[in-house]
Amino acid sequence: MGTNVLFVGVGGQGIILASKLLAAGLVQLGYDVKMSEIHGMAQRGGSVTTQVRFGEKVYSPCIGTGEADVVVTFEKVEAVRYLGQLKPEGTLIVNDCEIYSLPVVIGQEKYPENIIEKLKEEVKELKVVDAANIALDLGNIKAQNIVILGVLVKALGLERVNWKEILETYFRGDILDLNVKALDAGINL
Amino acid sequence: MKKLMSGNEAIARGAFEAGCSVAAAYPGTPSTEILENLSLYKEIYAEWSPNEKVALEVACGASISGARSLAAMKHVGLNVAADPFFTMAYEGVNGGLVIVSADDPGMHSSQNEQDNRLYAPFAKVAMMEPADSQECKGFIKEAFEVSEKYDIPVLFRVTTRICHSKGLVETGDPVERVVKDYKKDVKKYVMTPAHARIIHYEVEKRLARLKNYANHCPLNKIEWGSKEIGIVTSGISYQHAREVFGNNASYLKIGFSHPLPDEMIRKFAQVVGKLYVIEENEPYLEHHIKSLGFACVGKEYLPICEELNPDIIRKAFLPKEDKKLHQVDIQAPHRPPVLCPGCPHRGVYYALSKYKDVVVTGDIGCYTLGMMPPLNVTDVVICMGASVSAGIGFKRGSMQGNRNEKVFGSMGDSTFFHSGITGLIDVVYNKTPMVLVILDNSITAMTGHQENPGTGKTIKGEITTKVDIAQIVRAVGIKGENIRIIDPYDLTATNNAVKDAYHSEEPFVIITKQPCALIKEVQKKRAGLHCVVDQEKCTKCKACIRTGCPAIALKHDRVEIDSSMCNGCTLCVQVCKFDSITKAGE
Numbered sequence: 001m002g003t004n005v006l007f008v009g010v011g012g013q014g015i016i017l018a019s020k021l022l023a024a025g026l027v028q029l030g031y032d033v034k035m036s037e038i039h040g041m042a043q044r045g046g047s048v049t050t051q052v053r054f055g056e057k058v059y060s061p062c063i064g065t066g067e068a069d070v071v072v073t074f075e076k077v078e079a080v081r082y083l084g085q086l087k088p089e090g091t092l093i094v095n096d097c098e099i100y101s102l103p104v105v106i107g108q109e110k111y112p113e114n115i116i117e118k119l120k121e122e123v124k125e126l127k128v129v130d131a132a133n134i135a136l137d138l139g140n141i142k143a144q145n146i147v148i149l150g151v152l153v154k155a156l157g158l159e160r161v162n163w164k165e166i167l168e169t170y171f172r173g174d175i176l177d178l179n180v181k182a183l184d185a186g187i188n189l
Numbered sequence: 190m191k192k193l194m195s196g197n198e199a200i201a202r203g204a205f206e207a208g209c210s211v212a213a214a215y216p217g218t219p220s221t222e223i224l225e226n227l228s229l230y231k232e233i234y235a236e237w238s239p240n241e242k243v244a245l246e247v248a249c250g251a252s253i254s255g256a257r258s259l260a261a262m263k264h265v266g267l268n269v270a271a272d273p274f275f276t277m278a279y280e281g282v283n284g285g286l287v288i289v290s291a292d293d294p295g296m297h298s299s300q301n302e303q304d305n306r307l308y309a310p311f312a313k314v315a316m317m318e319p320a321d322s323q324e325c326k327g328f329i330k331e332a333f334e335v336s337e338k339y340d341i342p343v344l345f346r347v348t349t350r351i352c353h354s355k356g357l358v359e360t361g362d363p364v365e366r367v368v369k370d371y372k373k374d375v376k377k378y379v380m381t382p383a384h385a386r387i388i389h390y391e392v393e394k395r396l397a398r399l400k401n402y403a404n405h406c407p408l409n410k411i412e413w414g415s416k417e418i419g420i421v422t423s424g425i426s427y428q429h430a431r432e433v434f435g436n437n438a439s440y441l442k443i444g445f446s447h448p449l450p451d452e453m454i455r456k457f458a459q460v461v462g463k464l465y466v467i468e469e470n471e472p473y474l475e476h477h478i479k480s481l482g483f484a485c486v487g488k489e490y491l492p493i494c495e496e497l498n499p500d501i502i503r504k505a506f507l508p509k510e511d512k513k514l515h516q517v518d519i520q521a522p523h524r525p526p527v528l529c530p531g532c533p534h535r536g537v538y539y540a541l542s543k544y545k546d547v548v549v550t551g552d553i554g555c556y557t558l559g560m561m562p563p564l565n566v567t568d569v570v571i572c573m574g575a576s577v578s579a580g581i582g583f584k585r586g587s588m589q590g591n592r593n594e595k596v597f598g599s600m601g602d603s604t605f606f607h608s609g610i611t612g613l614i615d616v617v618y619n620k621t622p623m624v625l626v627i628l629d630n631s632i633t634a635m636t637g638h639q640e641n642p643g644t645g646k647t648i649k650g651e652i653t654t655k656v657d658i659a660q661i662v663r664a665v666g667i668k669g670e671n672i673r674i675i676d677p678y679d680l681t682a683t684n685n686a687v688k689d690a691y692h693s694e695e696p697f698v699i700i701t702k703q704p705c706a707l708i709k710e711v712q713k714k715r716a717g718l719h720c721v722v723d724q725e726k727c728t729k730c731k732a733c734i735r736t737g738c739p740a741i742a743l744k745h746d747r748v749e750i751d752s753s754m755c756n757g758c759t760l761c762v763q764v765c766k767f768d769s770i771t772k773a774g775e
Contacts, residue, residue: 010524012754027193034321035193036354038297044707044754045739046526060425060432061354064499065515081521084514101524105742106563109522113730118517139751188545 002032002055005152008082009074010099012044015147018072019050021149021170022128025161026054036061045101047048047078072152074131075099083122091125095148097132101153127151127189128188134185139183150186159187194358196351200261200289201226202358204331204646208366209259210284211234211251213244216636217609218298219352220291222263223258225639228648232366237639237648239264240573240607247465252277252286252342253378258332258732261289264305265572271308274342276380278313281340284369285333288314289345291352291541292470295496298635300553302494305472309344310449312394315399316344316447318424322356328408328444335402339671341395344447348469354539357359384549397447404452405709408444411457419461421437421454421474421485425497427585430467432499434505438465444720444747449451451472458483463494465506469497528558530740531756533703533716534628536566536677539736539760540687541597547691548583552576552600555635563737567599574608576600581596581612581621583678595691599626603633605658610665614723616696617666624690624697627658628677638708655749661699664679706756717774720750726769733761733770 011016012143016037023035031054036047038132054147063085071086073079079094086092096116113129119126129151131144146167153159166177195200200223212235228235234251238244242264242422248260253448257395262270267290274288290308293299309316312520317332319325325347376384403409418438422430427442441457443449458464458478466475466487475487479494490505503510529534538559541547551557551567552575560567571579580598587594600609605627613625633639640646645655662672670694673686681700690697704711727748740754741761750761750770762770 013456023193027191028356032357034192034354034356037348038349038353044529045524047524051193059428060499061350061356062429064498064500064503066512077521077524080517080519081524085515086515089514089516091544100739100744101522102527102561102563102737102739103525104522105739106737107743108562109729111522112519114519115519118519122517123516125601 002058003050003156004068004070005070006063006068006082006085006121007050007052007072007074009048009095010078010185011039011048012073013048013074014142015034015048015074015148016050017170018145018149019052021166023052024166025153025158027036027164028161029158032058034061034103041114047123048104049082070152070155072148074148075169077101077112078116079119080112083119086123092119093127093129093148093155094119095144096128096130096173097117102124123171127155129186131186135182138181138185139178143178146179146182147186150183151189152186153183154189166170191357191359193355195222195323195353195355196319196322196325197353198226198345199325200329200345200347202360203473203570204259204287204325205230205233206326206361207330207333208257208364209333210256210366210368211248211258212668213238213247213260214261214381214404215241215244215266215539216633216639217266218636220261220263220266220289221291221636221639222352222647223289224648228258229649237641238326241270242272245270247279248286249277252282252284253280253371254283257282258284259287259289263296264292264301264303265299265301265440267278267305267308269573274314275309275312277342279380279385279392282342283338283371285336285523286342287329287332287336287345288342292346292348294348300570302470304473305344306346306446306473307471312344312539313396314342314447316342316346316445317338318346318441318446319351320424320427320444321351322358324355324444326358326360331408339395339399339402342400346424346446350571350592364669373623376711385505387544400448400451403445403448403450406445409450409453410442411453412440412442416460418465419457419463420465420637421457421466421472421478422467424469424470426467429497429499429502429670433502437634444473449474451481454478454481454483458485463523467491467497467502487533494665524560526558527561527739528737529554529706530738530754531699531758533630533677533704533706533758534559535698535736535738535758536680536683536760537599537628537687537701538566539764540680540683543567543593544691548578548594548596550576550583550596550598552598554597554601554604556601561737563735566645573604574600574612577609577612577625578615579616580623580625581615581619582621584621596623597690598623599628602629602631602633603641604654604660606612606642610661613662613667613698614665621696622694624693624699626699627662629658629700629702632705634705635706638705645652667696667698671695671697672700673698674700675700677703678758678760680760698747706758712752712756716770719752719755719774720757720759720761721752721769721773722748722750723769723771726767728767728769730766732764732766735766736760
């Protein structure tokens, strides 16, 4: 059986790029990889999910309920929404970030409180990341997806991948330096 | 060399390697990236056509002229292109002709879930269904060969999970790109009734020959495992089935799915114990297998609606497992798709939301989201272009019933070029007193920013003539006094235009001009701009929140604007009666 990673978050957070980078890293190690992405109707603000599966041979690109080895959530409420996808002994990585959806903004629904506390009670392997502030310290909040990717790289034990080579295919100059630092920051957290 | 490619990238790569010379498409999720990737090969003529019918006709003409050609579209696009599709099955090809239909089971971004496999027997064309990216590349090459050898267009049917899943692909070298000679042949290429009567017999013969091919082609294959269970499957369903049953079943994997390989099906069905058919949406394979006289189980256990996945198949066929799933006692609020912060469509919808007796017929594009709260404006969405034509019908029905709703149709620039112009001609010709709002954001936005006839650039980035929407509107006969061209970020101008249109008793058009907030150059230009709430002056009346901008929220009893999301469109500034919001960063 292979390994399953589910990414969830909100359109505009850089989720698809983070999963593409992970998939490229896995190809470098010689794994069979499948990655599936679903981006709904909205470019910004809607739910986004991607799934990465890797191993010796992968058939379906879809991860079943309760089958994800790691669920990476870029937003707290999304962690709650997709918690059922996580294996009993799986790792949950949560970005400590709140993005209000429109029903919350207009007062139809409430943004829940104490999400992290409740997740801590439920999931043994929980990693909470304040990616926005780490990225801000490095110079640009937009690198938060790469910080989160770094945390995932460590959780999956993929530090041996030549990540710089992969980041170089997507970024140049200062932005490349920023993202290399962001990945390291995530790995060393 | 092996590369990670999405199905769409692999289709483009395969077409390139197969010597495809002409490709045309209209953007539509999940098909869009096929043409985007094809356009990167300088050897291929690639174009965004105004709609799918035009795209397919371009490909048909190129095929007759001798070039290997491809047209790509989403499933509902094939409805638009159905007219040339059916007749081209009669005319056959000169250069190979492949039509890619990207279906959307689960309707991640579509208005229906039609299973376009049913088009193949209906139109009498050949059909192929790849199951991963590698097959997308390989099958396309075979599709061009089959098309030329059997003188038939090939329907290349993929789905969202094929198009938007990445897998490893071994790339190869392209064949030499040759355009065949053209020889005039009116009996083949001029489809008059007299010619069609003769050719219909020929079409049936082609299909009979293809039946033989189906039974022997490498696209259909049997993978033996346990013979207790035999599974007939195709496309992504094969991957899900393999995941669930592994070697505990044998598989008849169908890659060439019209005409179906009857001999192979018989051979397989006779030696396996239970026969399962695992397919998404319609029971296309199942009906055929039953018609051959074999008992099988398919839609009895599997749903017709929505996508399949390994979970659904497991639950349908295997004993129930008791899985304990993680859960917490929290209700996650919904996260529906919304108009982006700074979206130029918001202003007009906000203005329209103030009228209670207005019916808004909407269209396919980001502006479909005008139906969402708190704007709640759109009443009707059917298909591309229907905002204007269904608007005519709604107004006429209302008038026949002695009602007097004011009808506003609303569509984007790309949709106007796609199928809005004919509807607008109807408005003028039959003097229907309705309004068409053309939301010109200078891009085909929802599918991820493609050029269109109004943007002044081709898919290859070449500068071209901008087709002028206002000139078309005038040319079809909308009177100058009934046309308003406005900046939708200017709420006063927008309100005035909507008011004038509301009171007009003649055909009326409003054109809003403001580029999509997510276009890279626009983002760069507006990067520093944002709006700020003065907490001293704010009365928390929530007028700004009622614009439905996701950058504005009442957090911890304060109205706050997220400066990283805001692009300074100032709609909130203009609706605030207490002057408590200001624009910053100029």
